Amino acid sequence: MSTAPPFSFRLTATDGAARAGEMSTAHGLVHTPAFMPVGTQGAVKGVHHDDVRASGAEILLANTYHLMLRPTAERIAALGGLHAFMSWPFPILTDSGGFQVMSLAALRKIGEGGVTFRSHLDGAMVELTPERTIEVQILLGSDIAMQLDECVKLPAERSEIERAMKLSLRWAERCKRAFEGAPAGLALFGIVQGGDDQALRAASARALVDLGFDGYAIGGLAVGETQRVMLDVVAATAAALPAERPRYLMGVGTPDDLLEAIARGVDMFDCVLPTRNGRHGLAFTRFGPVNIKNAHHADDARPLDAESRCPAARGLSRAYLHHLFRSNEALGGTLLSIINLYYYQEVMAGARAAIAAGRFADYLGATKEEWHARRDRTLT
Amino acid sequence: MSTAPPFSFRLTATDGAARAGEMSTAHGLVHTPAFMPVGTQGAVKGVHHDDVRASGAEILLANTYHLMLRPTAERIAALGGLHAFMSWPFPILTDSGGFQVMSLAALRKIGEGGVTFRSHLDGAMVELTPERTIEVQILLGSDIAMQLDECVKLPAERSEIERAMKLSLRWAERCKRAFEGAPAGLALFGIVQGGDDQALRAASARALVDLGFDGYAIGGLAVGETQRVMLDVVAATAAALPAERPRYLMGVGTPDDLLEAIARGVDMFDCVLPTRNGRHGLAFTRFGPVNIKNAHHADDARPLDAESRCPAARGLSRAYLHHLFRSNEALGGTLLSIINLYYYQEVMAGARAAIAAGRFADYLGATKEEWHARRDRTLT
Numbered sequence: 001m002s003t004a005p006p007f008s009f010r011l012t013a014t015d016g017a018a019r020a021g022e023m024s025t026a027h028g029l030v031h032t033p034a035f036m037p038v039g040t041q042g043a044v045k046g047v048h049h050d051d052v053r054a055s056g057a058e059i060l061l062a063n064t065y066h067l068m069l070r071p072t073a074e075r076i077a078a079l080g081g082l083h084a085f086m087s088w089p090f091p092i093l094t095d096s097g098g099f100q101v102m103s104l105a106a107l108r109k110i111g112e113g114g115v116t117f118r119s120h121l122d123g124a125m126v127e128l129t130p131e132r133t134i135e136v137q138i139l140l141g142s143d144i145a146m147q148l149d150e151c152v153k154l155p156a157e158r159s160e161i162e163r164a165m166k167l168s169l170r171w172a173e174r175c176k177r178a179f180e181g182a183p184a185g186l187a188l189f190g191i192v193q194g195g196d197d198q199a200l201r202a203a204s205a206r207a208l209v210d211l212g213f214d215g216y217a218i219g220g221l222a223v224g225e226t227q228r229v230m231l232d233v234v235a236a237t238a239a240a241l242p243a244e245r246p247r248y249l250m251g252v253g254t255p256d257d258l259l260e261a262i263a264r265g266v267d268m269f270d271c272v273l274p275t276r277n278g279r280h281g282l283a284f285t286r287f288g289p290v291n292i293k294n295a296h297h298a299d300d301a302r303p304l305d306a307e308s309r310c311p312a313a314r315g316l317s318r319a320y321l322h323h324l325f326r327s328n329e330a331l332g333g334t335l336l337s338i339i340n341l342y343y344y345q346e347v348m349a350g351a352r353a354a355i356a357a358g359r360f361a362d363y364l365g366a367t368k369e370e371w372h373a374r375r376d377r378t379l380t
Numbered sequence: 381m382s383t384a385p386p387f388s389f390r391l392t393a394t395d396g397a398a399r400a401g402e403m404s405t406a407h408g409l410v411h412t413p414a415f416m417p418v419g420t421q422g423a424v425k426g427v428h429h430d431d432v433r434a435s436g437a438e439i440l441l442a443n444t445y446h447l448m449l450r451p452t453a454e455r456i457a458a459l460g461g462l463h464a465f466m467s468w469p470f471p472i473l474t475d476s477g478g479f480q481v482m483s484l485a486a487l488r489k490i491g492e493g494g495v496t497f498r499s500h501l502d503g504a505m506v507e508l509t510p511e512r513t514i515e516v517q518i519l520l521g522s523d524i525a526m527q528l529d530e531c532v533k534l535p536a537e538r539s540e541i542e543r544a545m546k547l548s549l550r551w552a553e554r555c556k557r558a559f560e561g562a563p564a565g566l567a568l569f570g571i572v573q574g575g576d577d578q579a580l581r582a583a584s585a586r587a588l589v590d591l592g593f594d595g596y597a598i599g600g601l602a603v604g605e606t607q608r609v610m611l612d613v614v615a616a617t618a619a620a621l622p623a624e625r626p627r628y629l630m631g632v633g634t635p636d637d638l639l640e641a642i643a644r645g646v647d648m649f650d651c652v653l654p655t656r657n658g659r660h661g662l663a664f665t666r667f668g669p670v671n672i673k674n675a676h677h678a679d680d681a682r683p684l685d686a687e688s689r690c691p692a693a694r695g696l697s698r699a700y701l702h703h704l705f706r707s708n709e710a711l712g713g714t715l716l717s718i719i720n721l722y723y724y725q726e727v728m729a730g731a732r733a734a735i736a737a738g739r740f741a742d743y744l745g746a747t748k749e750e751w752h753a754r755r756d757r758t759l760t
Contacts, residue, residue, distance in 0.1 A: 041707040071703045079681050301459050323451045327421040
């Protein structure tokens, strides 16, 4: 680890607010805008890493909350770290665990020190502090660690949003201090909070930039607000962040969300949608979303997209995919997850190329038009 | 289909009763002894065809019962046949549907004409006759069709075994007649019945050989009898069948069953064990069976078999596979299914090479010894 190259980021092109760049990590290069598939428990649900990689993914997200509880960060460290454990030798970003504590843990108590919660697995009481989340992410051997933050569901009172934002800032400072002994090459990102309040967002961004992080995330969005509100917050927050650092919009979203956020200056994304929707029979395609369970696919010999880079999207008929779902064959969910992961990466690759060519607005418009223009009944 | 080469089989080597051969079908060559993974509903459970093929499988079995009910044989025919539907351009053997009628259908009535049963899917009454099973298998576009037979669970009265065996013979004759209009290249196998009664088995084999089929299956075994009884029946039945036709032991079995049956002259096998056991956490390996859910695997960084051809058996730690099962990640079942499919094909490839080299008995002995010799507690 001591010989790992330092984390770095450089812009290779800009087009309006949209940016293309290269992020260099201890486990390799990531081209941005980048979409990170979610390997919740050390695996992208239902999908083999080889397929994740083949889809074009250069970086995975892994959930600290899940892994610290099972198999535990200490066990993963003893087994050589998360990259070796998962057999994924490419970059990994780990979240802080805070978000899952809020959404999954049975009992939780947030205090100045951190969060205490009851494990959803065995009922044990666990404490997650800013210092502990950094320790865990170092044990996991992550390439990009995230600060602990508190994320508030929207709508919420301004005072509640402000309290959580300020607590997150104090935790950011403690995470940064705890990070001082981290191995070379590991990066730490701060997380902007502030809900849908632009003034609070601006204050959060300013304070984090003053502390100084390797990258900045925009957290606490896609938690109940409209897309319009989300994009307004993204636009203003991204503009308040330093150009020379990567910007990561957490937990977002649909292909449309991704393109609109790229247009506003975001570089990185993660989301469970491609795999979760895939398991439920919903495919994301160039022609818009397709619900493969709909009866009219039963006799349709056409593939989902004859021109896709994805072998399953290109080579299997809608009728066959439909049949797998009707027959409760798990392979159906796996194949649609793979198809969606390829499509997300296709959208990202298209965005990168368009930004480099200075025609991102055209790409965004043409992509959205294709989602709608060819969506007749036989295609959805 | 009219230009398909005729079905053929030739022996390339024999070693005692063990045989190696080549079976030529309309969709390619199959080297025997061959193990056929089971693609129940048009998919090997949890495993992508690409992985099935990569494991070394040259032929799949598909279940007529499932496919005739959903998506229906007529729909598959309209979509270009089963090979196109599944995107599996290699040989396919279809069973007759009779076995699943007995084991899955809610209500069933066996008569001289055939079987009438209530579909387990929608409750509709369906009739499966010898003529209909041939029609369905032709619609599916199978390479090897099986006759309709009645399979009796053991132990059973001799009179009951004899009744079912004789009915199966009359159905064999009707299947052969119905098969006269079948496309060129399609093969039809007869099925020897007779339970654990050697005299009935001999009579069944003789009558089928008189009718004349492209190959002969041994059905009605692994249905409750001991391995010793099964192997005695296999040995005597195989010896009563013509050397120049392939012999297929249906629904069997463990790697040990396969090797012992090869030693007695069997050429083909199918079984759900590698995928079913894989989904339940049981791996078949060179070192014998391994229950990956056992707690002592949690810290074991070693792969299941560092020398396996299977990337997952070779490249993933026991600790990681254990974690996937403990975390209820479906990927665990998929990976162990793949690992088992590779191992079954490895056993077959080893058998073929050993027979060609005239040292099958040594291979059988050494393989079994390795299953036991290295099975200390840390390996199971």
